[in-house]
Amino acid sequence: MLVLPLFFVVLLWYLIICIKWKKNIFDVLEKIPGPKWYPFIGTYHLFRGVSREEIFYKFGEVVGQYAPLFRSWNGSVGEVHLMKPDHLQIVLKSSVHIIKGPLYKYLFPWLGEGVFISEGAKWFLQRKFLTSSFHFKILDSFTETFADKGLSFVKKLESKANGTYFDIVPDSAVCTLGVICELAMGVPLEQITDNPLRHIKNVYEMTELVIWRYWNPLVKDPFFYLLPQGRRYTKILKELDDFSNKVIQIKRTQRLNTSKRDSMVGAESGKKNNLSFLDIIMDAKEKYGTVTNSDLRGLMNTFLLAGYETTAITISWAIFHLGNSPEIQQKAYEELQRVVKGKRVPTTMEELHQLKFLECIIKETLRLYPVLPLITRELTEDIQIENYTVPAGTQAVLHLFGVQRDPEHFPEPNKFDPDRFLPENLKDRHPFCYVPFSAGPRNCLGMRFALLELKALLASVISHYKITSMVTPEEIKFFAHVMIRSQNGIHVKIEKRDLVA
Numbered sequence: 425m426l427v428l429p430l431f432f433v434v435l436l437w438y439l440i441i442c443i444k445w446k447k448n449i450f451d452v453l454e455k456i457p458g459p460k461w462y463p464f465i466g467t468y469h470l471f472r473g474v475s476r477e478e479i480f481y482k483f484g485e486v487v488g489q490y491a492p493l494f495r496s497w498n499g500s501v502g503e504v505h506l507m508k509p510d511h512l513q514i515v516l517k518s519s520v521h522i523i524k525g526p527l528y529k530y531l532f533p534w535l536g537e538g539v540f541i542s543e544g545a546k547w548f549l550q551r552k553f554l555t556s557s558f559h560f561k562i563l564d565s566f567t568e569t570f571a572d573k574g575l576s577f578v579k580k581l582e583s584k585a586n587g588t589y590f591d592i593v594p595d596s597a598v599c600t601l602g603v604i605c606e607l608a609m610g611v612p613l614e615q616i617t618d619n620p621l622r623h624i625k626n627v628y629e630m631t632e633l634v635i636w637r638y639w640n641p642l643v644k645d646p647f648f649y650l651l652p653q654g655r656r657y658t659k660i661l662k663e664l665d666d667f668s669n670k671v672i673q674i675k676r677t678q679r680l681n682t683s684k685r686d687s688m689v690g691a692e693s694g695k696k697n698n699l700s701f702l703d704i705i706m707d708a709k710e711k712y713g714t715v716t717n718s719d720l721r722g723l724m725n726t727f728l729l730a731g732y733e734t735t736a737i738t739i740s741w742a743i744f745h746l747g748n749s750p751e752i753q754q755k756a757y758e759e760l761q762r763v764v765k766g767k768r769v770p771t772t773m774e775e776l777h778q779l780k781f782l783e784c785i786i787k788e789t790l791r792l793y794p795v796l797p798l799i800t801r802e803l804t805e806d807i808q809i810e811n812y813t814v815p816a817g818t819q820a821v822l823h824l825f826g827v828q829r830d831p832e833h834f835p836e837p838n839k840f841d842p843d844r845f846l847p848e849n850l851k852d853r854h855p856f857c858y859v860p861f862s863a864g865p866r867n868c869l870g871m872r873f874a875l876l877e878l879k880a881l882l883a884s885v886i887s888h889y890k891i892t893s894m895v896t897p898e899e900i901k902f903f904a905h906v907m908i909r910s911q912n913g914i915h916v917k918i919e920k921r922d923l924v925a
C-alpha cells in the first residue's frame with residue numbers, strides 16, 4: 425500500500441535535486457555569451473530544417489558569430505565551446521577532466537568499457553598495459569608489415585591507374601583496416617572477411633547513428649530502439665560484434681596452435697614477431713584476470729574503429745593535397761629516392777625516420793584535417809576561463825579544427841604548407857595550437873603507430889604513382905560527422921611512375 429506513495433515521494437525528491445543541480449549549472453553558464461535557447465531543445469532550434477550537408481557550415485556560422493568562447497545547450501546538457509590554445513590547455517592538461525563527454529555514451533553499446541571511453545580505475549589500468557604495447561621496439565618490428573601493406577595498397581590501385589578519377593577513401597580504408605587487423609589483432613583481414621567494405625560501411629553507419637542521436641537529444645533510450653534508426657543501430661551493432669567475435673575466435677585457435685613463448689622471445693629481441701596488441705590483452709586476461717570478456721570485445725572494437733578510420737581519412741586527405749600541389753609531390757618523391765637509394769619503399773625504421781619532408785606533409789594534413797575536429801570532456805570541477813566560471817557538469821567542446829586554423833598561430837591558415845613544420849618554424853608555437861592527437865593524460869595512444877604507418881603507406885603511393893586531384897581544396901564540401909570527411913569522397917587520378925635505377 426505504502427509502496428506507490430513512497431515511490432512518488434522519492435521521484436519528486438529526485439526531480440527537485442536534478443532541477444536544483446541543473447539550475448546551479450544554468451545560472452553560472454548563462455553568464456557566458458551564446459545563442460538563444462529554449463527549454464528541452466536547448467539551442468537545437470538553430471539546426472532545425474538545416475540539411476545534413478549544410479550542418480557543418482551552419483555550425484561554422486554559429487562559431488564565427490560567438491568565437492572564441494561561447495555556451496550552448498544540447499537539450500538540457502550545458503556546453504562550453506573552447507578554441508583558443510590557452511583554453512584547450514586548461515582542460516587537456518588536467519588530470520581531473522579526463523571523463524569523455526555525453527556524446528561518447530552513445531558509443532557505449534559498441535565500444536563498451538574499452539580504453540576510448542572507459543573511466544576511473546578501469547581506464548587507468550587499460551591505458552597502462554596498452555601503453556607498453558606501443559613500445560618503440562614493438563613498433564620497430566612493424567616496419568616490415570607496413571612496407572608489405574604499402575605494396576599491397578599500390579598493387580590494388582594498379583587497376584585504377586587508367587587516367588580516370590576515383591574515390592581514394594574506400595581503398596585507403598581497406599588498406600588501413602588490413603594493417604590494424606594484422607598488427608593489432610595478429611589476424612590477417614582475409615581470414616576474417618572476404619567483404620571488408622561491409623565492415624567499413626557498418627562502422628560508418630554506426631558513427632552516423634551516434635551523431636543522429638546527439639542531434640536528437642529528446643529521443644531517450646528505450647524509445648530510440650523502437651524507431652527505424654534504433655532498429656538499424658541494433659542490427660549494425662550485431663554485425664560489428666560478429667566481426668570482433670570472429671577475430672577473437674581465430675585468435676584463440678591461433679594461440680592454442682602456436683607457442684606463445686616463441687612470440688614473447690621475438691618481442692623482447694625486437695625482431696619481427698606475432699605478439700599483437702590483442703595477444704598482450706589476452707595475456708593480461710589470462711595471467712591477472714583483470715580483463716573481462718566484455719572489456720576484451722570493447723577494446724577490440726576500439727582498435728577496429730580508432731585504429732583504421734583515422735589513418736584512412738588522413739592518408740586520403742594527404743593524397744588529395746599531393747594531387748593539388750605538384751611541386752610538393754615532386755619534393756617528397758625526390759626525398760624518398762634519396763633515402764631508399766634504388767629500392768622502391770622504405771623498409772627500416774631508420775629510413776622512415778629520415779623522411780623528414782614527408783613527415784611535414786603528414787603533420788600539415790593533420791593540421792588542416794584533424795580527424796576528430798571536435799572532442800569533448802565532462803567537466804568534473806569548475807574551471808575558470810578568462811572572466812567566466814564554467815561549472816562542473818558542463819560538457820567542454822574542444823575545437824581542434826578551429827584552433828588549428830587560427831590565423832594568429834597559422835598565418836594564411838587554409839593554405840597547405842608543410843614547411844610550417846620545419847624545426848626552425850616550430851620554435852615559438854603555442855604547444856596547444858596543434859593537437860590533432862589531443863594532448864595530456866587522454867591523448868591518442870596510437871599516435872606513434874599512426875605516424876609510422878602513414879609515412880610507410882604514403883611513401884609507397886608516392887614512389888609508384890603521380891597523383892592529380894579532381895577538385896581544389898576550395899571546392900571541397902565538408903561533412904559534419906564524427907570524423908572529418910568530404911561530402912563527395914576524395915577523387916584523384918593516378919599515373920604509374922617508372923622505377924628510377
Ligand code: HEM
Pocket residue numbers: 524539540541551608726727730731732734735738790794795796799800860861862865866867868869870871873874
Ligand atoms: C591519424 C591518426 C589518428 C588520429 C588523428 C587520432 C586522434 C585521436 C584523438 C584526437 C584522440 C582523443 C579522443 C578524445 O579525447 O575524445 C585519440 C584517442 C585514442 N586513439 Fe587515436 N588517433 C589516430 C590513430 C590511432 C590509432 C592508429 C590507434 C590505435 C592503433 C589509436 C588509438 C587511440 C586510443 C586507444 C585512444 C583513446 C585514448 C584514451 O582515451 O586514453 N588512434 N586519438
